[in-house]
Amino acid sequence: MEFAFYLPTKVHFGQGKVKKVGKIAKKYGEKALVVTGRTSARKLGFLELIEKELKKEGVKFSFFEKIEPNPSIDTVKKGAEFFKQERCDMIIALGGGSSLDAAKVIGIMVKNPAPLSSYFGKNKVKEEIPPLIAIPTTSGTGSEVTPYAVITDTENDHVKKVIADPHLFPKEALLDPELTITLPPSVTSDTGIDALSHAVESYLSKKSFPLSQTIALEAIRIIGIYLPRAVKRPDDLEARTYLMYASLLAGMVIAQTGATILHTMGYPLTSNFNIPHGRVNGILLPSFWEKSFSGEPEKFSKVVASLLEGIEDSQAKNPVKSALFIKEFLHKAGLPKNPNINIEEEELSRFAHEIIKNKGKIAVS
Ligand SMILES: [Fe+2]
Structure with missing residues (x-):
């Protein structure tokens, strides 16, 4: 057996951990740029809380509250200019996947002068980004512990592009479940299904190895119990x-x-029809399941046995039946029954070409 498991992010997990932000930020400099979405972080009082903790430790800060869902290059460019103008030393990213990913890309643009498109793909970022402290407010993206960022290429084809580089691992991540209590059921469902697809895809990936598989199956088991409950x-x-x-x-x-x-x-469904990322994964999962099952029947059955406690062995081993069980689970977990996406045949063929073009490239977030 051989593998490499690289996770340089220091993780702080538990209720109330967000209050450590001041003490942690102090280690990385004098001034922080707090990157977040346009409304909810302020409305829910999260920014006020962070402001209080930073002030307590004498850390200066500026807020950049402009991140939209599926963030664009235009927005991160503005964020990078603002970082420089405000002479910040570090970034605190607060929010869902969009805010965390946008903060990573702002970090790239602050330190790496080439056009952003030259960093799309794997291992292309040259310079270290400013220290990044990630505070997720949803349970789904995983971006707080990944080297990935997804950005919509508004300068070119409006397609989502992935940047994968070890420089993008946050320095520290504060995971405070209390921040997710106010999430509405639809967001809990969309983001929870995203987390499920990360665990399932990682487990099924040809690049998986015994340690990653054990962790992935545990994530699947927990989501099977708790996602419908939280929705x-x-x-x-x-x-x-x-x-x-x-x-x-x-x-x-x-x-x-x-x-x-x-x-x-x-990705094309999210970019073109504005359907939330996790929901799209949920819509596609049962068909993906049925079509791919025969490639790795044992692995697929293990996933379904972890997700659905008590499922009979014969059902877990049947591609059609297990896909139906998964569909049923996804509905219990809040996935709408009739997603109603109207795609013209011509568009479908365009998407298929796009997917084939991206096949083999890393796909994440
Ligand atoms: Fe994802």
Whole structure:
């Protein structure tokens, strides 16, 4: 057996951990750029909380509250200019996958002068980015422990592009489940299904290895129990805690193996129809399942046995039946029954070409 498991991010997990932000930030300099979305972080009082903790430790800060869902190059460019103008030393990223990924790309643009497109792909970032402290407010992206960022290429074809580089691992991650208590069921569902697809794809990936597989199956098991519970009862702190833990585990393993074709297939649907990233993965998962099952029947059955406690062995080993069980689970986990996407045949063929073009490239986040 041989493998490499690289995770340089220091993880702080538990209720109330967000309050450590001041003490942690102090280690990395005098002034932080706090990168976040346009409304919810302020509305929910998270920015006020961070402001208080930073002030307590004498860390100066500026807010950049402009990150949109599926962030664009235009926005991160503005963020990088603002970082320089405000003479910041570090970035604190607060929010879902969009804010965390945008903060990473802002970091690249601050330190790496070439056009951003030259960093698309794997291992192309030359200079270290400013220290990044990641504080996720959803349980799904895993971006707080991955070397990946996804950005919409608004300067060219409006397609989502992946940057994968070890420079993008945050220095520290604060995972506080209390921050996810106010998430509405639809966001809990979309992000939870994203975490599930990270764990499933990592497990099925040809790049997986015994350690990553063990962690991935544990993430799948936990999501099987707690995602439907958190969708049903948003204030269930135990469910929120375990979901955040599972999302962390799933992030840890896609950081090692990358995702698979399921993520690649989802990107055009998110870019062109604005369907949330995790929901797209959920919509595609049952068909992906049925079509790919025969390639690795044992691995597929193990996934379904972990996700659905008590499923009979014969059902777990049947591609059609297990796909139906997964579909049923996804609906219990909040996935809409009739997603209703109207795609013209011509568009479908364009997407298929795009997916084939990206096949084999790393697909994440
Ligand atoms: Fe994802």
